[in-house]
Amino acid sequence: MSESNVKFTRNEALEFHSRGRPGKIEIIASKPMATQRDLSLAYSPGVAVPVEEIAADPGKAYELTAKGNLVAVISNGTAILGLGNLGALASKPVMEGKAVLFKRFADVDSIDLEVDTEDAQKFIDAVALLGPSFGGINLEDIAAPECFIIEQALKERMNIPVFHDDQHGTAIITAAGLINACHLTGRDFKDIKVVVNGAGAAAIACTELIKAMGVLHQHVIMCDRSGPLYPGRDNMDQFKSAHAVPTDARSLAEALVGADVFLGLSAAGALKPEMVKDMAPSPIIFAMANPDPEITPPEAKAARPDAIVATGRSDYPNQVNNVLGFPFIFRGALDVRAVRINEEMKIAAANALAELAREAVPEEVAAAYGGLSHHFGPDYIIPAPFDPRLIEIIPAAVAQAAMDTGVAQMPIRDMRIYRQQLKARLNPTASVLSLAYEGARSNPKRVLFAEGEEENVLRAAIAFKEGGYGTPVLVGRDNVHRLLADMGVDDPESYEVLNSRNSPLVGRAVDYLYTKHQRNGMLRRAAERMVNQDRNAFAAAMLALGEADAMITGTTRPFSQSLSQVRFIIDEPGSSVPFGVSIVAARSKTVLIADTSVTERPTAEQLATMAIRTAAFARRMGQEPRVAFVSYTTFGNPPGRHIEELRDAVKILDTLQTDFEYEGEMGPDVALNNEMQRRYYPFSRLTGDANILIMPGLQSANISSKLLKAIGGESLIGPFLMGMALPVQIAPMTATASDLVTLAVLAGGGADAIGQA
Ligand SMILES: NC(=O)C1=CN([C@@H]2O[C@H](COP(=O)(O)OP(=O)(O)OC[C@H]3O[C@@H](n4cnc5c(N)ncnc54)[C@H](OP(=O)(O)O)[C@@H]3O)[C@@H](O)[C@H]2O)C=CC1
Ligand SMILES: CC(=O)C(=O)O
Ligand SMILES: [Mg+2]
DSSP states (O other), rough: OOOOOOOOOHHHHHHHSSSSSSSSOOOOOOOOSSHHHHHHSSSSSTHHHHHHHHOGGGGGGGHHGGGGEEEEEEOSTTBBTTTBBOOOOGHHHHHHHHHHHHHHOOOOOOEEEEEOOOOHHHHHHHHHHHHGGGGGEEEOOTTTHHHHHHHHHHHHHOSSOHHHHHHIIIHEEEEEHHHHHHHHHHTTTTTOEEEEEEOSHHHHHHHHHHHHTOOOGEEEEEEEEEEOTTTSSSSHHHHHHOOOOOSSSSHHHHHHHTEEEEEOOOOHHHHOHHHHSSOOSSSSEEEOOOOOOOOSSHHHHHTTOEEEESSTTTTTSSBOOOTTHHHHHHHHHHTTSSOOOOHHHHHHHHHHHHHHHSSOOOOOHHTTTTTSSSSBBBBBBBBOOOTTTTTHHHHHHHHHHHHHTTTBSSSOOOOOHHHHHHHHSHHHHHHHHHHHHHHHHHSSSEEETTTTSHHHHHHHHHHHHHTEEEEEEEEEOOOHHHHHHHHTTTTTGGGGGEETTOOOTHHHHHHHOOOOOOTTTTHHHHHHHHHHHHHHHHHHHHTTTTOEEEEEOOOOOOHHHHHHHHHHHHHHOOOOOEEEEEEEEESSSSEEOSSSOOOOOOHHHHHHHHHHHHHHHHTTOOOOEEEEEOOBBBBBSSOOSSSSHHHHHHHHHHSOOSSSSEEEEEEHHHHHHHHHHHHHHHTTOSOOOEEEESSHHHHHHHHHHHIIIIOOOOOOEEEEEEOSSEEEEOOOOOOOHHHHHHHHHHHHHHHHHTTOO
16 A cells, blocks of 8 residues: 555454454345244245236336345456456455445445456356346446446346446546546646546546547547557557557657646556656646556655646545445436436536535535645545535436436436435434544544553554544553554554653643642642542543643543543533433434433433534534433323423523424434324424434433444444533443544544534
């Protein structure tokens, strides 16, 4: 891997893929399978009914099976990224990766299929016969020229969209980036001189699309390993010859003299700085080979500071990568049941992407990517993959183009409603975490890991540092560097360790603590002992003294104990009482629950404050907050105790100018079901299902969130603390290293990104 701001070792990549269930994909049932009746319906005899229906009317497969939302990612491994022909089996990690990106970005269900043949005809037959299973076919990493033959044959034989991602996905994103790079440099497609390096699947498709969009055939010189393609050259197949143009250039270097644009779809390191120097003013350089580009942005910029540079990677500005395309293009195509993905749909996607980059970036995305530019300009010519607007904009543009060109079998009636439905498909939890992680990377902070001798904590600190999320400061004894070395860290000394026995900062920590508590009966000796012996105290004092930006602890003692130790050090008179928020991400909805960790029985004022802060957080996550104060009673029925605080909290909010909906008290069944509210409680002010549940007490909040995780299998994030006097997160004692990294991210730079600080 080349030098960039996301670092990981080979071992980490292997560990990521092997931990838990090997690989990146699993299949879960979308229907209950609990009772005999469920089985009778799902399988024999009930399953016979849909079988007969589909036999009589094949279109019913879209209503009665997963077909309509299922895309196969299919490869034979002949061009795995830029790694070459490594075979079908070796391509599986990439194909699993594409399948999960389909799900993550566009809620398309996807399965990888690796077909073990380089014989185009066998491959075609194998895939064509699988047509009934899927709503679409995404061909991936199949080398040219076979990929052209395979795609064409499958398009003819299958009645579902067949899309070779490396060709058309790449072409769409490249075209979008090029539109914007030309816009910025005052160029017109019809005038630009382009050199394309690579003459394979991606290169030929990109060239064809930009020519269809106005770039002149004679202005494009395409090169393969043997240099420029020109009429009469040896060693050209029909696909290459179609792009041969008369030229005197006999090398990539010669072709690039005076060129406006370099499109690299070839191999790592193919473009040399001296070649870039000969390009036209403000050259446009898209070095898109993966995983390592034809030239790195620092090298390109060093040679030509006036260049606009893009790569296929996420760790440099301007990621021109088909991940921005295939999930959203298939989403749109599947939603209108398009019979194919045509040129108009591709051009609509390219234009929509280009336009999106020119619009103001939403606050949450800008904050998350704070270190990278997010104003339309040379370092931001294309949206970032985590931009939550993509799911709304790109599929809608694709679906509209499909309808306009008559390939949509099931047109969308109301585009406005469709766009809302698209937005709701994104898992807000995944979004908020990606934003927090991106935010930490672009705004890395110094985070104290108070329990720096624990293996789990060290693993988390290593991942935190290697991930570029900030600088871990480990609180521990002299053995910390040795422990790091034992864990295989090459440069343990590069980790900062604070030892409360010999750190020069101890004196300041003692002064701080003694000054703070001397009038509350604390002796200097007691302050010294506390700083020396209690890591939470020492770390929290370091935080209070500004030696770090944030702190994480919690794995070695009970939550309440860690919390009171930290608060003893950092709270000031009048500091608010913090509270814990847990995010429960279910398949159909995501709900925030508070207070899951601090106050056993919050007052009405505390409940109202929790509602306000959690609502602001939800909004930052992209959700319109709807708060329900939850109880075992709904509007007084049945009558009982402990509802006064909830009612008073509602009254407090009534007196404030809040900008979110709230209501209570009500049971969770009513809170999460607006239909029921409208039917039985028409006076309720919530206009949709609640997504924030403020609970009457710690016990109900904590128990219900854990129950959901343990029995319901929902994913539970947190609890994380809001409202601490300084940025501190306290992990549960059961936290894994990866939980700790998330909490460290949420304590540090990630907190700003998601408005949780
Ligand atoms: N950023 C993105 O979204 C995407 C990037 N890519 C990248 O594009 C590259 C090509 O992929 P793909 O088209 O699928 O693969 P193919 O196997 O179909 O094509 C590879 C092409 O690259 C050419 N090539 C390889 N090395 C060099 C070199 N040093 N100089 C000039 N040409 C060279 C080959 O030349 P020859 O014909 O002479 O063998 C061939 O024409 C890969 O690095 C891949 O990662 C691909 C898809 C998407
Ligand atoms: C991104 C991609 O599909 C490739 O490099 O092959
Ligand atoms: Mg690919």
